[in-house]
Amino acid sequence: SQTIHQWPATLVQPVGSPLSLECTVEGTSNPNLYWYRQAAGRGLQLLFYSVGIGQISSEVPQNLSASRPQDRQFILSSKKLLLSDSGFYLCAWSFKGSSGNTIYFGEGSWLTVV
Amino acid sequence: GESVGLHLPTLSVQEGDNSIINCAYSNSASDYFIWYKQESGKGPQFIIDIRSNMDKRQGQRVTVLLNKTVKHLSLQIAATQPGDSAVYFCAENSGGSNYKLTFGKGTLLTVNP
Numbered sequence: 531s532q533t534i535h536q537w538p539a540t541l542v543q544p545v546g547s548p549l550s551l552e553c554t555v556e557g558t559s560n561p562n563l564y565w566y567r568q569a570a571g572r573g574l575q576l577l578f579y580s581v582g583i584g585q586i587s588s589e590v591p592q593n594l595s596a597s598r599p600q601d602r603q604f605i606l607s608s609k610k611l612l613l614s615d616s617g618f619y620l621c622a623w624s625f626k627g628s629s630g631n632t633i634y635f636g637e638g639s640w641l642t643v644v
Numbered sequence: 645g646e647s648v649g650l651h652l653p654t655l656s657v658q659e660g661d662n663s664i665i666n667c668a669y670s671n672s673a674s675d676y677f678i679w680y681k682q683e684s685g686k687g688p689q690f691i692i693d694i695r696s697n698m699d700k701r702q703g704q705r706v707t708v709l710l711n712k713t714v715k716h717l718s719l720q721i722a723a724t725q726p727g728d729s730a731v732y733f734c735a736e737n738s739g740g741s742n743y744k745l746t747f748g749k750g751t752l753l754t755v756n757p
Contacts, residue, residue, distance in 0.1 A: 573733065573747045573748060573749040573750055574688070574733070574747040576744060576745075579744065620687050620688070622687075631676075631737075632678055632690050632693055633678075633735075633745055634690060635680075635687035635688045635689070636687050637686055637687045638685070638686065638687045640685075
């Protein structure tokens with residue numbers, strides 16, 4: 531079976547500091563990978579998705595970047611955090627294939643920028 | 645623009661009752677729909693999905709109904725339990741791309757013992 535892990539689970543960072551959230555998927559190969567952000571009491575906003583190593587698509591302009599150095603590894607980064615970057619970040623994966631595939635989420639990482 | 649929305653932001657039910665959570669979508673090209681459950685502080689969990697060539701699908705205690713005529717999706721939970729308390733999201737795949745979902749804002753379900 532497939533599993534997804536992301537870390538750290540919680541993070542408190544000062545404004546202007548860098549960020550690195552990591553995510554790995556086990557039990558499958560060549561998955562689609564995603565980073566979502568969820569602000570408090572709100573829905574899920576897609577930040578980045580990747581269909582393969584080194585292939586990153588950004589959905590919204592922002593202070594964040596993503597990288598996929600290995601097939602099942604997805605990293606969310608920032609060089610200088612802003613207060614507005616605070617939120618709940620979710621890594622997710624899906625199979626490739628026919629139209630419409632379920633996206634499976636990790637447990638999330640709480641980021642508080644102070 | 646295209647959107648997925650929910651009719652009721654909150655729903656409170658008694659334990660043992662049936663729950664119905666509704667969702668409206670506006671993109672007639674959407675061909676795949678998912679319901680997720682999100683407990684406090686956790687990532688969303690897949691509950692059930694349905695494709696546009698179906699109008700009903702049943703799982704364990706859950707049923708999803710799809711009405712393409714009025715672009716409406718619902719999640720029915722039978723014999724609701726306290727453990728069902730969570731935020732429920734509907735999501736749609738808007739066709740054309742098999743790797744992006746659009747999520748609704750969510751409905752908070754509270755089950756009273």
